[in-house]
Amino acid sequence: MAVTELQKRFSALDEVIQEEVEMAQTASEEPSDFSEDELLGFYEEVLSLPQEPAASTAVLGAPRSVMDDVSRVQSLADSLASTALSHAEHDNTSTSLLDTLQKRLDPSATPPMQQLSRTRDFPELMALPAYQRVIYRLKQTVPELVEIRRKAEPDAVPIVLLTEADWKALVQTCVKHEDLKSAEDVLGLMQALEGEKAGEVVTDVMAFYSERGDVANTERLLHAYQIGLPTERQRDVHIQAHLRSTPRNVMPESALAVLHEYEAKNVPAPLTTYTGVIGHLFTEARSSAATAQAWDLYGHMRYVAHPTPDAPLYAVMIRACAPANGQPEPERALDLFTEMTIDNGLEPTQAVYNAVIYACARSGSQSYVTEAFRLARQMLDARKDARGLAQFRANLDTFTALLEGAKRRGDLARTRWILAELVGEVARAREGQAPPVSITDETMVHVFHAYAAYRPPRIHMRSVPDAPTGEQAPAPSSSQQVAPQDSSSSSAPAKKSTATSRSHLPPQSRAEALREAKTIFERIVAEAQAGTGPFSTVTLSPKLIDAYLAVHYVHGNLADASALFDTIFAEHGVRRGPRALVNALERCATSKTGEDRDAAIAFAAKLWPEWEAAENEAIRDDKHLNPRLVEQAHVARIRMHALANDIPRSMDSIRSFVARYPPSNARVPAAQPEYRSPRVRLHASRPLVRLTSATDVADDTVPPQLTWPDLDVVHHRCVVAGRTDGVKYIKWVCHAYRGAVKVRREKFLGVEGDIRRRERERRKEEREVLDIVHGSMAV
Template sequence: MVASLYANIGDVGNTERFLATYVGLSPPEPLRDIHIKARIRALEPRTFPTHALTLLHDYETRGLPAPQQSYTRLITTLLSLRSSVAEAQAWDLFSHMRYVAHPNPDAYLYAVMITACASRVMAPQPARALDLFMEMTVDQRIVPTAAAYTATIYACARSGEKLYVGEAFRLAKEMLDGNRDAYGNPAFTPDRKTFRALLEGAKRIGDLAKVRWILAEIVALGLRVARGDVRNSVIVDEEIMMHVFHAYAAYRTPFIRASAPLVEKNGEASSHVETSVSADSNTTATANSDEAVEEESHLKLPTEYQTVHFTAILPQSHAEVMYETRALFARIVRTASPNEDPMLQAFSRVELTPRLLNAFLSVHYAHALFGESTQLYRTLFAEHKVEKNAWTPVEALERAAHAKRGPERVDSIKFAREVWAEWQPMEEAWWRREGQNEACVNARLVERVYVAMIRVLSRSGCTKEAIRLVRTFVDRYPPSMIKTPNAKPTLRSTRTVLVAPRPIVRMMSPTEVPDDTVPPLLTFPDLEVLHHNLVVIGDRESIGYIKYVCMSYQSALKKRKEAALRCKPVLKTPEDQDTEKSQERT
């Protein structure tokens, strides 16, 4: 169809000319969908689809609701923007559609909305995801699809709560075992998205045993594909290994009593009997502790592949955690030849990306010595020719902010200055809005970097330099930037009307929509370490300045919240105002 060709390339003018010439003012449902699709395809990247939404509601006002496919297109477009306002509009459009046009969504739209419950912009909503899944399967009696199962599993896993993560694994078991045919073959086979969702949940609760089991299942599935037992293969990719490294970073090694140092009260033995009984155990514990530290300090990153066997027992020490992690990374960076065993090729398709290397570094921040972590930070990205992103200096500075007293803290200030020099060009490009923000800098990361650097300086005794850094932050991101919220789009108006070119029924109230456009700010918990040090040295002037900064940002944020709750939608043109007044009179 000619109109469909115009719509596919986003040619709105020719699409509307075709409809006006050959169809008239009442196009059938397929042509309404084509008209709306043309408006969506004409959008610039990451642009709010205002014109497409207005056209959709215009059709509703004329008694010609668009087909459900059009609502699905717009909801998918809104969710792809990764904005809190856009996601809230998507939920409102979903509830509005069920009220005015299509009360029963199809399986695909249910899966889309369940996926939206695992939002990265707003807080995950596992309870809502389970409600939608039960509504689809029980109330509407729609046969669940693999996409619906995976979306529900992911929403539960993203919550990070043990209750819902357990529900995610229960749903995965139901997905595989509850839909088998007479021969025992499952109706759904887990794909890459399913495994990613399960890894997401397991790593968030620190369950390394489940993560290792899932990784083994993925590798075993690849071996079965190589033998020809199954067709669908799940490739170990960069995101899967990122989750695995995060799980190792979150893992806490078990407490071993023999390795714990004995502390005597008041520097003297409480009794001769206790001293004699604990002498042998104390000697053994000290020897074990020294061996563990020495083993960790001499543990190097494997540069060549070596066969490593993972036992069923979880790592019992930091050294064992690092050994397993480095062995996995060695398999990733090693190039496997086509003639080798399929087991050796399981990690050959993992691409080295900034977030994968950041995840690998996070394991060192949690389990390795500080000197090894800093040395790896300096060499890892250059060795593999990967550019650092904004998360790299953020996590490095936060590790330096928790350095222990002694030589480690002395090294931390040197390392922090080095990392800060790498961060400044990234922040400068983001502040000036230069380029495409390839480093993925945002306001919250800016806060974390400054807070970490201020803590490093404060803990190292450089209070004057820390105060200068606070002044630099305030000069660049003054509290006055926070007071005024962004203008509310016309479609987000909450005025109660019966007919309007916007959703009449809403699912998200204004208080439930987070503001993801707040500029960087500082609060008292961020500057608490610096404040304590200033109190110790008695610098009253700097203490007063810190209090002023914290109260200024707090007051500005309060005014922003109040203004956001009472702000009115912005009407772009006088014609829009006349249209709204005429609709209110009718």
């Protein structure tokens, strides 16, 4: 019985399957309702890739079409010109539209409109641009319309001379021609005729002033045409004006004050404005205080204005996890990336991917560099459209970020592969098969740094390794088995294959690495002069030449590097900067014994007068050099003399440094601004929520100083030579600078005296413990 029931179920299932098969065959025989192109279009729409948002530092509002504005203004000019011309021809027999409307609104008014109908100005008027002709007609017409409205009855039909789109197109055209006087005339006419609507159009003129950092005119227009609270775009334009008026390397205090003022009015700025201000603090202000303020503003924004950031802001914050002059924080970058993608469910943009790749690569750690390449692969395979094309392609920022990781690991093989891929991408871009991309001097700086960090293997790699004993060589592929080969052509491909496999190997000696770097630099120079080739867009900057010289310092002879240093800058018309002098001095301070030491002494003797001139010039012009750069130069000179056993000159260099930068200069910290005050307030023009404390902010203004690692070589030489006066002086110098910096830190943190008091109490307790121990041992 059970078997019969099971057979019935199988039979019913077979019938259903047979019916579905017949229906599928019938459907395949019938013509489809959609063509292949329609189906492809449908899938392209379903699988379309999201567009990456525009940069957040620009003012809000979608850009208007310039051609639409021009055509609209030209249409207005033609309309007003034809109206005036027809009125001039039929002045005695007909009535203008304005006269008709005037009679309709106010029957007692006088009809003539002589100024509009005058023809003696018409030829001169036609020579003006279209927007100026429109303004000329409006200046004649608007006052009379205003007068008509004033005398009209309350229930009269209002007269619309221009639509809001016409007014906006006219203002945009004036701004495009940078005719701000005409633009403000249009605003005045619009305000007189339209009233409140002028406040919406004035933002376009404000944006023009804002882009040029003209705060006075931006605020003048804002106050003159503001009705109620400013709109989002007006608030954005207002703050951007303050940002652009702030010089580089200066904290934008006025922009921050306006930002917090809007918060106090309960109308916070839009999210894109916060992104612009935070990005400015990271990239333009360039100080530890500005970096801390940016992180604090990010936390404050999420507390008072916008709890959930968008992708552009996440890109800025992740990129900030790898500061140019600070310690990278790859863990923090990955946490932000996880928060964005997992917690908030936002799709990562290419800027976000490039930022997190850069943060991981710049750490230099093997695990994080590997994670950077994994993220790059994830970006390229993230999402594909109906044709199988990926959403993202590796752009210049991607290649630069990957080069950061490769050079910090000294991975020259991977560096060469990235450079080859970038050159191929440039070629595809020139053929129109890829987005535009170009190689810059920053890219090649990373490449030369990778050559400088590369260490050749002690055991040279072989181009074609022999198969181990007991193992068979790999079988040829199917294509090789099928392809016929004759004896006449077998030898040439073999040689080519060997050369190709050899070229894929990294340099096997320092000479090979140096020769390869020379070839790349010569190609850069040749293509930059010719203006063709993938390296034609590379600028020979001081930083690029410094990176190229670093390869010679590491893999070449110091005498040859010194000769190249003397000629390369003048040969390419590049000014030699202080960084190049410091790098050369540090190379001299690490010279070995023998001929290299003699060449280093001679090279340093030529470099030091040039450095002194650059240092004195910076002090005289009040353009102070980076204190850490000054330290590096003087320490290199001190160590250079110590390594050469010239102790008197080393001591003279130390005394000269102490006389120019005495320890007492480091005792007084810079004044702390109000926006960095640690005092807790619920209402203040500064972030109420902070992500950084006072101890996290480095002091960028500490003057140059000397520490024990800088003077240890001189100290050891003095001990060997028995110079007790030198030993005591070096000990005093180290303690003087250390004590001065300690006092400076205490004053900066506002705990002056507390730390010393606690130190005295700790020492007192230690003495008491020792007395107890010694007493118990005596008993």
